[in-house]
Amino acid sequence: MDNLKFLLGKLKEAEEYEHASKIIEFDMETKTPAKGLKAQGELQSLLANKAYEITHSKEFVDCVVALHKELDSLETEAKVLVSKLYKDIERNKNISPELNLEFSNIENEAFANWVEAKKDADFTKFAPSLAKIKDMEFKKIALNESAVDVAYDNLLDIYEPGMTSAKLDELFGECKESLIPLLEKIKAAKKPIRTDFTTRKVKDYQQEEFMKFLLETLGFDFNRGTYALSEHPFTELVGRNDERVTTHFYEDNLFSSMYSVIHECGHALFDLSTPDKDWDYYLFDYKSMGQHESVSRFYENIIGRSENFIAAIYDRMQDIFPEALKGVSKTEIFDYVNQVQPSLVRTEADEFTYTFHIIIRYEIEKEIMEGKLDIADVPKAWAKKYKSYLGVTPTNDTLGCLQDVHWTSGFGYFPTYALGNFYNSMYYNKMKEEIDVADAIRTGHMDTINKWMFENVWKDADKLDSSDWIKQITARELTSKDFLEYIENKYGMLYGL
Numbered sequence: 127m128d129n130l131k132f133l134l135g136k137l138k139e140a141e142e143y144e145h146a147s148k149i150i151e152f153d154m155e156t157k158t159p160a161k162g163l164k165a166q167g168e169l170q171s172l173l174a175n176k177a178y179e180i181t182h183s184k185e186f187v188d189c190v191v192a193l194h195k196e197l198d199s200l201e202t203e204a205k206v207l208v209s210k211l212y213k214d215i216e217r218n219k220n221i222s223p224e225l226n227l228e229f230s231n232i233e234n235e236a237f238a239n240w241v242e243a244k245k246d247a248d249f250t251k252f253a254p255s256l257a258k259i260k261d262m263e264f265k266k267i268a269l270n271e272s273a274v275d276v277a278y279d280n281l282l283d284i285y286e287p288g289m290t291s292a293k294l295d296e297l298f299g300e301c302k303e304s305l306i307p308l309l310e311k312i313k314a315a316k317k318p319i320r321t322d323f324t325t326r327k328v329k330d331y332q333q334e335e336f337m338k339f340l341l342e343t344l345g346f347d348f349n350r351g352t353y354a355l356s357e358h359p360f361t362e363l364v365g366r367n368d369e370r371v372t373t374h375f376y377e378d379n380l381f382s383s384m385y386s387v388i389h390e391c392g393h394a395l396f397d398l399s400t401p402d403k404d405w406d407y408y409l410f411d412y413k414s415m416g417q418h419e420s421v422s423r424f425y426e427n428i429i430g431r432s433e434n435f436i437a438a439i440y441d442r443m444q445d446i447f448p449e450a451l452k453g454v455s456k457t458e459i460f461d462y463v464n465q466v467q468p469s470l471v472r473t474e475a476d477e478f479t480y481t482f483h484i485i486i487r488y489e490i491e492k493e494i495m496e497g498k499l500d501i502a503d504v505p506k507a508w509a510k511k512y513k514s515y516l517g518v519t520p521t522n523d524t525l526g527c528l529q530d531v532h533w534t535s536g537f538g539y540f541p542t543y544a545l546g547n548f549y550n551s552m553y554y555n556k557m558k559e560e561i562d563v564a565d566a567i568r569t570g571h572m573d574t575i576n577k578w579m580f581e582n583v584w585k586d587a588d589k590l591d592s593s594d595w596i597k598q599i600t601a602r603e604l605t606s607k608d609f610l611e612y613i614e615n616k617y618g619m620l621y622g623l
């Protein structure tokens with residue numbers, strides 16, 4: 127047990143540095159004046175590096191390897207911790223500090239080039255970096271002794287352990303088969319949707335009041351969490367009992383902040399439900415991206431864009447925004463927040479068309495990794511797919527393949543955004559068998575839903591790979607069926623199909 131004690135002591139030390147580094151990071155995103163950013167950034171990387179050094183030292187690695195040999199004698203939390211650390215060590219053990227530095231230089235250069243390229247809407251300025259990123263991914267795979275044969279699967283495994291491209295091909299194939307014809311029907315329905323009120327001016331103090339109301343309604347614990355404003359909304363688990371969510375207020379778009387608040391609140395509720403014992407064993411950060419996005423999207427879309435939720439908050443919305451929502455009915459809000467409108471930019475996409483943005487990016491990443499698509503041809507492939515799936519064509523690279531920052535650090539992250547929708551529609555169906563979800567939303571009893579989420583979805587998320595996790599919740603394997611049924615029912619009803 128001495129090894130375990132040593133390991134936990136080192137993780138405590140590393141967590142303290144990380145905790146401090148996250149406070150600085152949060153400060154940089156929300157309060158630091160522009161000219162103070164450089165010094166703050168240096169301090170932040172100094173602290174983050176300290177944490178990195180501790181968990182990459184020889185004594186730390188030796189300790190994990192030793193503990194891994196006696197895995198069966200450890201209790202659940204310790205076993206999970208050692209397995210996760212060991213897997214990470216195995217994956218990276220042949221990457222020397224020099225090579226690690228080389229990789230981070232490639233990423234930094236890629237980021238700088240991407241910023242330039244995006245500003246000038248010119249993919250050719252980013253293409254050489256993207257080629258280097260691709261080579262870097264292959265180098266990492268070659269150095270990983272436990273790598274699997276399908277190159278792309280090794281990248282998926284980092285963000286969604288156990289996920290394969292064969293499974294994604296199946297899931298996304300089903301989505302395309304069902305959603306492409308449905309989108310045609312929705313377009314053909316030509317349903318008139320009122321939008322004039324959505325750009326009416328609102329004040330920051332009104333939006334702040336609304337934000338607090340939404341967080342309260344959803345069950346956010348203000349004794350263990352706080353909020354701020356930032357350029358892009360995000361959530362940060364700074365430390366134990368300290369969760370931060372941010373949003374951005376636009377004076378002519380109150381719905382933008384409304385849904386970013388609900389989305390980030392979902393992430394926050396999930397983080398804040400980490401069991402104490404998982405904190406004691408430093409497991410709080412092992413939720414996969416797919417698990418996390420499933421929860422944020424559950425609150426944002428399944429709850430937040432439901433007729434019952436709009437009905438439940440309508441009167442309060444009218445109180446807070448009397449001018450902006452003057453003469454606007456519940457149904458008009460409900461129709462507007464669920465409007466299907468194929469667009470070029472993922473972050474502005476509606477619930478229905480969002481999945482296509484992910485499928486397109488996934489297919490392109492996979493074709494690059496399989497050597498079927500030359501980097502130079504990415505914009506062309508991008509435009510072709512947008513045309514065929516969504517019926518829209520980007521007029522430039524900024525609105526096309528340069529829109530997101532993710533490729534500056536590698537591939538494999540994107541599919542997790544769509545997996546979240548598959549997971550949450552599966553557990554939503556299970557939840558409906560056990561509690562009256564509609565009634566809970568209508569009557570403002572979010573605690574009933576949150577309690578179910580804790581017992582079924584949250585409590586073991588750090589300890590299970592997603593495939594075991596979804597099986598434990600629903601007694602079924604991952605499928606796209608529930609998601610597609612949910613979409614077909616909801617949008618069939620909305621568009622009178």
Ligand SMILES: [Zn+2]
Pocket residue numbers: 389393419422
């Ligand atoms: Zn999110």
